[in-house]
Amino acid sequence: MVALSCQFHHPINVVLKNYRRIKSKPATIFCSAQPSQSNIKVIINGAAKEIGRAAVIAVTKARGMEVAGAVDSYQVGEDIGKVCDMEDPLEIPIMNDLTMVLGSISQSKSTGVVVDLTEPSKVYDNVKQAIAFGMNSVVYVPRIKLETVTALSAFCDKASMGCLVAPTLSIGSILLQQAAISASFHYKNVEIVESxxxxxxxxxxxxxxxxxxxxxLGQIYNREDISTDVLARGQVLGEDGVRVHSLVLPGLPASTTVYFSGPGEVYSLKHDITDVQCLMPGLILAIRRVVRLKNLVYGLEKFL
Known part of the structure; x- marks a missing residue:
């Protein structure tokens, strides 16, 4: 598909001495054909999951991109549009072979992005396959090991291909993290409570x-009671006194609150996640930005 760009040029000169010479010349039209920018072809790996189905719908609605492939080991052969309860089928069947989908998309020579929503043990091979077919990747797989990220970073540098590894796609969660860092310079007591x-x-x-x-940040928190029994006061993740309390009950929303305290005051930061939809704005942003990368970037906050 091409877009026509037309410019009208009329050889009229307002200088009177040339008016009689040029006034009878007709106007001319010059048209040039310019290729329109194609959509980003997005492959959702883990498409049958709840977050995968949400990603399919979000990409379908977003400008400048389209779902080009759906990969999963569940509901193989079914139309991903129907699996996502969309009004119209997308005519894209779920396949369990990532290599086959990558090969099909690469033949179109379009810009492609693989969204990896699988599991930690599969990420390295998935990203390597995507790079082999000339496609960048967005990885949202919680609990991915740092050694995997390090190995992928070296591979991306060597291939000059982009990859975004996002511990979270929630923009609200990232803002909470940034606010907590800012507050930590002003308070020496902090505890994290999550449900x-x-x-x-x-x-x-x-x-x-x-x-x-x-x-x-190299600070020590909760110095007054750092020796308190860990089991009674929450889990300490490091040697700096930061404790995490985890409350688990059916029906609770995913919530994270950071409490800071100082003399005569308590400062709290809270973020609630009620639906997987909160991850979609971050995912769309990640897809748009990763196509420009030539290396691995860790953390969506680098793009905010």
């Missing part, structure tokens, strides 16, 4: 990230 519906992987990735950020 989750299920007891898996606690402390959560969000709480762990906040605790690690505060630890990296």
């Amino acid at each position: 989750r519906e299920r007891p898996t992987d606690l402390p959560s990735a969000d709480a762990s990230q906040i605790a690690n950020n505060l630890s990296n």
Whole structure:
């Protein structure tokens, strides 16, 4: 598809001495054909998951991108549009072979991005396959190991290809982390309280990230009671006294609160996640930015 760009040029000169010579010349039209910018072809790896289905809908609605492939080991062969309860099918079947989907998309020579929503053990091979077919990746896989990130970073540098590894896609969570870092310079007492519906992987990735950020500042917190029994006062993730308390009850929203205190005051920062939809603005931003990368970037906050 091409877009026509037309410019009208009329050889009329307002200088009177040339008026009689040129006044009878007709206007001319010059048209040039310019290729329109194609959409980013997005492959959702983990498309049958709740977050994968939300990602399919978000990409379909976003400007400048489209779902070009759906990969998962569940509901193989079914149309991803129907799986996502969309009004119209997307005519894109779920496939369980990432390589086959990558090969099909690469033949179109379009800009492609693989969104990896799988699991830590598969990320390295998935990103390597995407790079082999000339595509950048957005990885949102909680609990990915740092050695995997380090290995991928070296591979991306060598291939001059981009990859974004995002511990969180929630913009609100990132803002909470940044606010906690700012507050930590003014308070010496801090504790993190989180609630989750299920007891898996606690402390959560969000709480762990906040605790690690505060630890990296080189301060010691809660000096007055740092020797208190850990089991009674929450889990200490480092040697700096930052504790994380995890409350698990069915029906609770995913919530993270950071409490700071000083003489005569308490300062609290809170972020609640009620639906996976909160991750979609961050995902769309990540897809738009990763196509420009030539290396690995860790953390969506680098783009905010």
